[in-house]
Amino acid sequence: IAGITQAPTSQILAAGRRMTLRCTQDMRHNAMYWYRQDLGLGLRLIHYSNTAGTTGKGEVPDGYSVSRANTDDFPLTLASAVPSQTSVYFCASSDNRGANTGELFFGEGSRLTVL
Amino acid sequence: GQNIDQPTEMTATEGAIVQINCTYQTSGFNGLFWYQQHAGEAPTFLSYNVLDGLEEKGRFSSFLSRSKGYSYLLLKELQMKDSASYLCAAMDSNYQLIWGAGTKLIIKP
Numbered sequence: 001i002a003g004i005t006q007a008p009t010s011q012i013l014a015a016g017r018r019m020t021l022r023c024t025q026d027m028r029h030n031a032m033y034w035y036r037q038d039l040g041l042g043l044r045l046i047h048y049s050n051t052a053g054t055t056g057k058g059e060v061p062d063g064y065s066v067s068r069a070n071t072d073d074f075p076l077t078l079a080s081a082v083p084s085q086t087s088v089y090f091c092a093s094s095d096n097r098g099a100n101t102g103e104l105f106f107g108e109g110s111r112l113t114v115l
Numbered sequence: 116g117q118n119i120d121q122p123t124e125m126t127a128t129e130g131a132i133v134q135i136n137c138t139y140q141t142s143g144f145n146g147l148f149w150y151q152q153h154a155g156e157a158p159t160f161l162s163y164n165v166l167d168g169l170e171e172k173g174r175f176s177s178f179l180s181r182s183k184g185y186s187y188l189l190l191k192e193l194q195m196k197d198s199a200s201y202l203c204a205a206m207d208s209n210y211q212l213i214w215g216a217g218t219k220l221i222i223k224p
Contacts, residue, residue, distance in 0.1 A: 042119060042214030043158075043202070058211075090157060101146065101165075102210065106157035 003027070006091050006107035013081050013114050021076045021110045023091035031094045032074040033058075033104070034066060036087040043090065049074055050096070081114045088112075117141045119215035121203050126221045127193055135188045135201050135218045143208020147179050147186045150202040152217065158202055161188070190220075198222045 004025045013019050025032065030051045035043040045058030049068040063085060065077045074093075078085055091107040118140045127133040139147065146165040150158040164170055164179035164186060176189040188201055200217040207213060 040216055042216045043204075043212075044214070045211065048211075096210065101163045102206070103148070103160045103163065104150075104158075104212070106159070108157050 004091055004093055004105055004107035006089075006110050008110060009108065010111040011113070013112060015081055015083060015114055017081050019078045019081055019112070021078075021089055021091070021112070023074045023076070023107060024072050025074075025091075025093045025105070026072065027093060027095070027105065028071060029093035029095045029105070030071070031096050031102075032068065033092045033094075034064070034074070034076045035090045035092065036060065037090060037109075038087050046076065046089075078112075081112075083114045086112060086114045117205075117207060117213045119203055119205060119213055121201075121215040121218045123216070124219045124221065126223060127190075129193055129195060129222055129224050131193050132189065132191050133193060133220065135190075135203075135220065137186045137188070137203035137215060139184050139186070139203070139205040139213070139215075141205045141207040141213055144181060145206040145208065145210055147177075148204045148206070148212065149177055149186075149188045150204065151199050152202055153199045161201075193222050195222050195224070 007022045033048045034046040047066040049055045052071045089110045092104040096102045121137045149161040152158040162177035169178045174191045202217045203215040204212040
């Protein structure tokens with residue numbers, strides 16, 4: 001089934017540990033995004049990539065890094081997790097080319113708890 | 116600054132009509148999106164408006180007034196499965212989405 005796959009679905013992590021959230025899409029979309037969603041707040045953009053080989057910082061990039069080695073994969077790494085990074089993380093992709101509206105397709109989310 | 120405002124929670128009755136409002140302030144404007152998000156699930160796309168007016172898609176319609184910085188999502192013939200959060204997002208001049216916190220819609224029998 002075409003779409004976006006995130007892993008892990010859920011993770012409990014000790015503060016200070018390194019963690020990578022994986023994201024893979026098979027729709028050949030050019031753009032990919034990482035958001036975090038916290039209660040009472042809108043989705044906040046962490047990092048994005050408009051095309052393979054390029055990345056950019058979003059609204060809340062500190063403490064996170066990404067890479068885009070190919071079209072399909074867009075991993076998000078927390079170098080040294082802190083409790084404030086406890087959140088639900090959504091990966092998304094879109095096709096911004098031509099007449100496309102840039103509609104986002106989301107993965108099912110990764111629930112991360114940092115203790 | 117950039118900002119999206121929408122009500123936190125609304126309650127409606129099965130079979131009725133509900134209108135969820137959204138006001139936005141962005142640096143430039145490249146469209147207004149509505150997404151639906153059921154509890155514990157990913158957001159899914161509902162509608163996109165870039166020109167003023169009403170876009171109808173089945174039981175759901177979305178309206179945009181660019182001069183007022185205002186949009187609404189209209190849901191008709193409400194069903195229990197419509198219980199969800201509805202997220203409003205405006206695309207700014209850099210083609211980045213600015214998201215509201217979402218409106219939790221509770222449907223009662």
